[in-house]
Each structure stands twice: as C-alpha cells, then as structure tokens.
Amino acid sequence: MKVAVVGATGLVGSVMLKVLAERNFPLTELIPVASAKSAGQKVEFKGKNYTVVTMDEAIGMKPDVALFSAGGSTSLQDAPRFAEAGTTVIDNSSAWRMDPDKKLIVPEVNAHVLTSLDKIIANPNCSTIQMVVVLNPLHEKYKIKRVVVSTYQSVTGTGVKAVEQMMNERKGIEGEMAYPYPIDLNVIPQIDVFQENGYTKEEMKMILETKKIMGDDSIQVTATTVRIPVMGGHSESVNIEFENDFDLAEVRGLLEDEEGIIVVDDPANLKYPMPMDAHEKDEVFVGRIRRDESQPKTLNLWIVADNLRKGAATNAVQIAEYLIQKNLI
Numbered sequence: 001m002k003v004a005v006v007g008a009t010g011l012v013g014s015v016m017l018k019v020l021a022e023r024n025f026p027l028t029e030l031i032p033v034a035s036a037k038s039a040g041q042k043v044e045f046k047g048k049n050y051t052v053v054t055m056d057e058a059i060g061m062k063p064d065v066a067l068f069s070a071g072g073s074t075s076l077q078d079a080p081r082f083a084e085a086g087t088t089v090i091d092n093s094s095a096w097r098m099d100p101d102k103k104l105i106v107p108e109v110n111a112h113v114l115t116s117l118d119k120i121i122a123n124p125n126c127s128t129i130q131m132v133v134v135l136n137p138l139h140e141k142y143k144i145k146r147v148v149v150s151t152y153q154s155v156t157g158t159g160v161k162a163v164e165q166m167m168n169e170r171k172g173i174e175g176e177m178a179y180p181y182p183i184d185l186n187v188i189p190q191i192d193v194f195q196e197n198g199y200t201k202e203e204m205k206m207i208l209e210t211k212k213i214m215g216d217d218s219i220q221v222t223a224t225t226v227r228i229p230v231m232g233g234h235s236e237s238v239n240i241e242f243e244n245d246f247d248l249a250e251v252r253g254l255l256e257d258e259e260g261i262i263v264v265d266d267p268a269n270l271k272y273p274m275p276m277d278a279h280e281k282d283e284v285f286v287g288r289i290r291r292d293e294s295q296p297k298t299l300n301l302w303i304v305a306d307n308l309r310k311g312a313a314t315n316a317v318q319i320a321e322y323l324i325q326k327n328l329i
C-alpha cells in the first residue's frame with residue numbers, strides 16, 4: 001500500500017502523518033508531497049526521514065491512496081491526475097464536496113455508500129464532521145426537523161499562517177495577517193467569504209454538507225460560524241428540534257453507545273467538553289445536554305472536537321481504513 005500525503009508540510013498534512021503512524025496504517029511506502037518550494041525538505045514518519053516530492057513526481061510513483069490537504073485549487077487540478085493514474089484520492093478541501101458525482105463521507109454515518117468505483121472521495125468540512133457524528137444517531141431515533149448551530153472555531157482551522165498571526169499578536173510582533181482583523185483577544189464572526197444570501201461559505205458548507213452526508217434534504221439547518229483565538233479544537237452550540245419527543249437519559253445513552261463519541265456531561269462537577277481537552281484526540285466530545293425549555297421536542301448540546309483530527313486527518317484516514325477493510329482499493 002503506497003500512500004501519498006499531499007500537503008505533508010501543512011497543519012493537516014503533518015497531523016495526517018501522526019495519525020497514520022499512531023493507527024499503524026498498513027502502508028509499505030510513504031510519499032510526502034508539497035509545493036515545489038518544499039520539495040527536497042524532510043518530514044519524519046515513524047522515526048525515519050522522508051524526502052518531500054512534487055506533485056508530478058508523486059503521480060509518477062502511482063500511489064494506491066493519496067490523502068490530499070493542499071487547498072481547493074490544487075485538489076481541482078491534481079486529484080483527477082492521480083485518479084487517472086489509478087490512485088484513490090481522499091480530499092480534505094471543499095473542491096469536490098458538493099459535486100453530485102462525488103461521495104462526501106463521515107465513516108460513522110455513511111461509509112456504506114462507497115464502492116471501488118469512487119476514485120475521488122471528499123472529506124467534509126471540519127465543523128460539519130463533528131456535528132453529524134452526533135446528529136446521526138439522534139436523527140435515526142427521533143428524526144431531526146431543524147438544527148440551529150453557532151460555532152466557536154480554532155485558528156488551526158485556517159492553517160499555519162493563522163496560528164502565526166495569533167502567536168505574533170500575543171508577542172507584540174507585526175507580521176503577515178491571515179485574517180482581516182486581529183484575532184488575539186478578539187472574535188471574528190466570519191469564516192470564509194460572504195455569499196449573496198448574507199451567510200458565509202463556511203455556514204453554507206455546514207448547511208449543505210449536513211444534508212448530503214445524512215442523505216436527507218428535509219433536515220433544516222441554519223449556522224453562524226465564528227473564529228475565536230483558541231487552538232486545540234472547534235466548539236459548537238447546537239439546538240436540535242425533532243419530529244418525535246425524546247427522553248434525556250435515553251439521548252445520553254444513545255450518544256454514550258456510539259463509537260467515536262465521548263459524553264462529558266456532569267454539570268454538578270463542572271465537567272463539560274473544552275478544546276483544551278479535545279486537543280490531539282480522535283473522538284467527538286458532547287456535553288451540556290439539556291432540554292430546550294422554550295419549545296417542545298428540542299434539545300441543546302455542546303460539541304467539541306479537534307478540527308485537525310476528527311475534523312480532517314483522522315476522518316480521512318478512517319475512510320482509507322474502511323476502503324482497505326472492504327477491499328475497495
């Protein structure tokens with residue numbers, strides 16, 4: 001199993017290498033790929049140094065799998081070139097997510113739709129992944145009518161430059177800006193660009209991707225996505241209205257039984273999920289589980305996950321593991 005990691009010098013790519021190593025992914029050859037400026041650099045994997053190669057060199061090596069996290073335009077241009085060479089691409093950018101011919105996968109929810117014909121598979125947006133992992137078991141049991149979500153997103157979601165901006169501001173150093181405003185000691189209610197309807201692209205991703213992954217266009221979603229000066233993970237306040245009423249203890253039980261979810265919900269002992277606890281973990285954490293007392297059949301939740309892990313690298317590696325397990329590559 002030859003595995004290319006495209007964007008290996010980036011934030012998601014470097015976590016991808018860690019996750020592949022930790023999970024003992026059955027690879028026989030690792031091909032780290034980045035832009036021409038990084039070719040020749042070394043990256044470490046399982047105690048060995050590997051030389052970063054260019055896209056063309058990597059395509060020539062015909063990997064079995066390419067895990068892409070190198071931006072949308074790179075994916076649009078180069079993922080089809082890998083696919084033509086017989087490689088199965090799992091892409092972290094937004095380039096292919098809403099393409100009706102491409103599958104958008106969160107393994108806990110919809111891996112069963114994958115076939116060996118899927119050569120470019122899309123990994124959803126980080127804030128969508130952590131939300132649907134929690135919504136799915138609740139939808140199966142109580143049928144969701146509407147979701148209102150507000151996010152509190154980590155600077156690591158923007159990449160290396162954003163982390164540098166925050167750290168520079170913290171040290172009083174003038175440097176390159178990844179955001180239009182200072183992020184340290186601030187909150188920016190804009191993630192990605194504004195659309196004609198007044199929502200941002202990140203908000204529209206959460207709305208459209210949720211329906212596609214869960215295979216149900218009837219689920220209504222409205223989102224407000226916000227960047228906060230935090231590292232370690234994204235947090236979400238989620239309000240869910242169901243068709244059918246629920247029992248709170250049963251909701252907790254359903255979530256506790258779900259693989260990949262950890263319930264941290266003990267207000268009496270001040271236990272709830274926080275990004276500093278989710279950091280470098282693969283699971284999605286849920287807490288503050290309570291009835292919305294303002295209307296019937298409605299639940300409030302607080303969801304936290306490491307956006308570089310379950311929101312990106314871990315989800316992509318889990319997709320690859322599923323393909324191998326089912327002999328689809």
Ligand SMILES: NC(=O)c1ccc[n+]([C@@H]2O[C@H](COP(=O)([O-])OP(=O)(O)OC[C@H]3O[C@@H](n4cnc5c(N)ncnc54)[C@H](OP(=O)(O)O)[C@@H]3O)[C@@H](O)[C@H]2O)c1
Binds near residue numbers: 006011037071124307
């Ligand atoms: N951060 C997150 O939480 C998150 C979550 C889900 C998805 N994503 C997506 O993952 C992608 C990467 O995000 P990131 O946060 O890791 O960004 P990043 O830290 O800026 O890293 C970008 C990576 O892409 C490489 N790259 C850029 N242009 C390239 C080209 N033309 N050919 C080959 N490699 C190229 C860079 O190589 P150089 O070092 O040589 O420039 C670097 O390795 C984006 O599409 C992003 O939307 C990010």
